Amino acid sequence: MQNLFALLIVLMTSSAFAKHVELEVKILLPKKIEKIIGHFPAQGSSAEAEDFRILLDYQATRSVEDCKLAAKDSNTSLESLFGGENGILSKAEVKKMKLFLLKAYANVGINSYIAKHAYKRPRPYNANPEIKPCIPLEKSFAYPSGHTLMARLFARVLSEVYPERAEKLLARASQYALNRVVGGVHHPSDVKASVVLADYLAGKMIESENFHSALTSL
Numbered sequence: 001m002q003n004l005f006a007l008l009i010v011l012m013t014s015s016a017f018a019k020h021v022e023l024e025v026k027i028l029l030p031k032k033i034e035k036i037i038g039h040f041p042a043q044g045s046s047a048e049a050e051d052f053r054i055l056l057d058y059q060a061t062r063s064v065e066d067c068k069l070a071a072k073d074s075n076t077s078l079e080s081l082f083g084g085e086n087g088i089l090s091k092a093e094v095k096k097m098k099l100f101l102l103k104a105y106a107n108v109g110i111n112s113y114i115a116k117h118a119y120k121r122p123r124p125y126n127a128n129p130e131i132k133p134c135i136p137l138e139k140s141f142a143y144p145s146g147h148t149l150m151a152r153l154f155a156r157v158l159s160e161v162y163p164e165r166a167e168k169l170l171a172r173a174s175q176y177a178l179n180r181v182v183g184g185v186h187h188p189s190d191v192k193a194s195v196v197l198a199d200y201l202a203g204k205m206i207e208s209e210n211f212h213s214a215l216t217s218l
Helices: 002-012 015-020 030-037 046-061 064-072 078-082 091-100 102-119 146-161 163-182 188-206 209-216
Strands: none
Touching (some): 064 163, 078 146, 102 146, 102 188
């Protein structure tokens, strides 16, 4: 996700990029993000204990296949989310939507980076030695979940483009987010916070005139 953030900075300063996309990035200050999603459960709190309980329950019951699927969902491409074998978007639709979704990519990368470095919440396996992930570890902070933020925001935006597929898009985003918990790299509260933040950012994007202009030009 940090690599995504770096890529977006390059894109935002590119004249070629500016010609094709009227980028609307909603950059939120840490205080605003906290107002939207609140703080993560305090160390030693009952809410943190519930996070660990859920993680350990998944850890005890997940299968090898569950872990394979969770590892596959570590990929942050549009194809892995909604294309290919998931079949919600065709290959042509994925290609068409990549440029349209650059605004959403920017909102995910920048605000995820800001939030993670403001909260500095340890990953569950760093906070509790009982947590044993079955997918590749992450070097960034935990709160909120960048993967979840991306999946939910994409699903909300794509639901405006393909309203007849909204239920499937949102369900796939939820599955993708859950796999971050199943794999052991995110607390459940990280995921819940990202859904709230994604819905806030989606609302801001969808209500803009530029968004509707872009939508009608597809």
